[in-house]
Amino acid sequence: MNITGSLTQVLLIEDVSQIGHARRTAQRLAEDTGFDATDAGRVALVITELASNVLKHATRGELHLRTLPGKKANGIEIIAVDRAQGFDLQACLTDGFSTGGTQGIGLGAVSRQTEVFDVYADSRGAVILARFYSRRHKDSDLRLGVSQHSLHNDPACGDVWHLSIDGPNLSALVIDGLGHGEDAERAARAGEQAFALAPFASPVWLLEDIHQAMLGTRGGALAIAQFNGHLDTLTFTGIGNIGACLIAPDKSRGMASHPGIVGGQYRKAQPFEYAHVSGQLLIMYSDGLQSRWNLQDYPGLLHCHPAVIAAVLHRDFCRGRDDATVLVVALEAAHG
Structure with missing residues (x-):
C-alpha cells in the first residue's frame, strides 16, 4: 500500500457565515471520495457541529480537511483546531449540549457519527478529530x-x-x-x-x-x-x-x-x-x-x-x- 502525501485543506472559522461554506466543502469532498448520500450527510452534520463548537468556545479557529487512504476505499478526516483557554469537555460530550447558542447535538452524538473520534483540550486550546469511512466498506483505520x-x-x-x-x-x-x-x-x-x-x-x-x-x-x-x-x-x-x-x-x-x-x-x-x-x-x-x-x-x-x-x-x-x-x-x- 502506497500513500502519497497531500496538503491539509484549511477552512477558517471566524464568523457564523463560514459554517455553511464548511458544510458544503466537506460534503462535496465526501461525495467526490465516493461516499453515498447517508455517509456524506454524516460528514455534513459533524462539520457543522465542529464549526459551531469552535465559534462557541474559541470565537475563531480552523477546520482541517483531508482525504484518508484506505485499503478498500478512501475516507475523510476533519480536525477542529483552536487556541482558546479550554472548554468543559465533559459538558460538550453530553448529548443535546448546545455549542452554538441553539440546540446542539453534542460531541457525544458527534462521536457516534464517526468511525474514529478523539479530543485533546488544555489551557492552550482544543483539537478534535473526526474520521469517516464508508459504512458499506467497514475499512480499518491507520494509526x-x-x-x-x-x-x-x-x-x-x-x-x-x-x-x-x-x-x-x-x-x-x-x-x-x-x-x-x-x-x-x-x-x-x-x-x-x-x-x-x-x-x-x-x-x-x-x-x-x-x-x-x-x-x-x-x-x-x-x-x-x-x-x-x-x-x-x-x-x-x-x-x-x-x-x-x-x-x-x-x-x-x-x-x-x-x-x-x-x-x-x-x-x-x-x-x-x-x-x-x-x-x-x-x-x-x-x-x-x-x-x-x-x-x-x-x-x-x-x-x-x-x-x-x-x-x-x-x-x-x-x-x-x-x-x-x-x-x-x-x-x-x-x-x-
Whole structure:
C-alpha cells in the first residue's frame, strides 16, 4: 500500500457565515471520495457541529480537511483546531449540549457519527478529530496522522511525505526541497518518485537512487524511516535538517541526520538502527516546525490518536516562515 502525501485543506472559522461554506466543502469532498448520500450527510452534520463548537468556545479557529487512504476505499478526516483557554469537555460530550447558542447535538452524538473520534483540550486550546469511512466498506483505520501546510497557502509545497506499508512493515519518507514554491516541490517530487519504486530497499542504495533522481533540481533535505514489524526494529537515514524522534511513555530519542543536500552534495550517510520500537511513536518533521517541543508538556497527549498529536504540534510550533510538515506514526505490527 502506497500513500502519497497531500496538503491539509484549511477552512477558517471566524464568523457564523463560514459554517455553511464548511458544510458544503466537506460534503462535496465526501461525495467526490465516493461516499453515498447517508455517509456524506454524516460528514455534513459533524462539520457543522465542529464549526459551531469552535465559534462557541474559541470565537475563531480552523477546520482541517483531508482525504484518508484506505485499503478498500478512501475516507475523510476533519480536525477542529483552536487556541482558546479550554472548554468543559465533559459538558460538550453530553448529548443535546448546545455549542452554538441553539440546540446542539453534542460531541457525544458527534462521536457516534464517526468511525474514529478523539479530543485533546488544555489551557492552550482544543483539537478534535473526526474520521469517516464508508459504512458499506467497514475499512480499518491507520494509526497515523499528518499535518502539512505550504507557506502562505501556496498551491505548491516544497515538503513531500510518502508512506509505504507492506504487511507489518512500513517505510516513511519526508523531503524538504530547498526553499519553497514550484521549484522546491519539483525537487521533492523527483525524490519521492524514486523512493516509491523501492521503499524497502537497502537505505544506502535507496538514498543513492533518490540522489540521482534529484540531480539537476534544487535538491533538499531528506529522512527515511523503515520499520520492520517482524524484527521490531527501525532503520533511520537522514541528510539535512528533517527532524525525527522515537517517543515512548518513559523516554524520547532523537534520531541523527548527516549534513548535506540530496541532489547536491553529501557524504555517504550511515543508517542508524533502533531496536524494540513497537508501541512507540515515530515523529518526522520538516524545519517549518520548531524543534523545541516536548510531548511531556502535554499530559495525556501521547495516548491520543497520531492525527491529534500532529495537529497540536503544528498549531503550537509552526514557524510560519516556510512550508511545514509533521508526520506521526504509531509503530505497531498491526499495520498490515
